[in-house]
Amino acid sequence: MSLNQLNVLYKEVVLDHAQNPRNKRKILSSEKQLAMQNPTCGDYLNISIKTRQNAITEISFDGWGCTISQASASMMTETLINKNIDDAISIIYNFSKMITGQKVDNSAVGELGDASVLATMAEFPTRIKCATLAWHIINDLLKNEKGNVYGKC
Numbered sequence: 001m002s003l004n005q006l007n008v009l010y011k012e013v014v015l016d017h018a019q020n021p022r023n024k025r026k027i028l029s030s031e032k033q034l035a036m037q038n039p040t041c042g043d044y045l046n047i048s049i050k051t052r053q054n055a056i057t058e059i060s061f062d063g064w065g066c067t068i069s070q071a072s073a074s075m076m077t078e079t080l081i082n083k084n085i086d087d088a089i090s091i092i093y094n095f096s097k098m099i100t101g102q103k104v105d106n107s108a109v110g111e112l113g114d115a116s117v118l119a120t121m122a123e124f125p126t127r128i129k130c131a132t133l134a135w136h137i138i139n140d141l142l143k144n145e146k147g148n149v150y151g152k153c
């Protein structure tokens with residue numbers, strides 16, 4: 001695939017997620033949630049999760065900001081729903097490696113689903129925070145969740 005074709009694919013996938021966001025809805029105050037913002041761009045995301053027996057059963061997000069921040073949040077939900085928490089944390093780690101231009105093996109890229117198109121963001125360092133915001137939030141939520149799981153043992 002040429003770089004030009006890759007850019008076309010990137011634009012189509014990003015625009016599709018930005019215009020038809022998956023798992024975007026109003027988050028209720030009673031839900032387990034975490035909100036963060038990216039002050040350099042004004043992006044704001046609030047993400048909620050539900051887990052059962054160490055698996056992620058639901059991820060929802062709400063917020064506003066640039067196309068990349070919103071598309072990346074939508075992609076993240078699709079990539080991580082129904083994953084085991086440990087697997088999800090490893091996928092998040094690979095996403096952060098990929099987006100900062102580090103080498104990630106093909107099977108790990110495959111696990112990222114649509115989010116793999118964001119690899120091109122490594123060329124735009126000023127926008128990386130837009131693309132990683134949702135992934136930082138879910139990472140903190142999941143690590144907290146694991147703490148709770150082990151705390152009960």
Ligand code: ZN
Nearest residue numbers: 041043066130
């Ligand atoms: Zn942004």
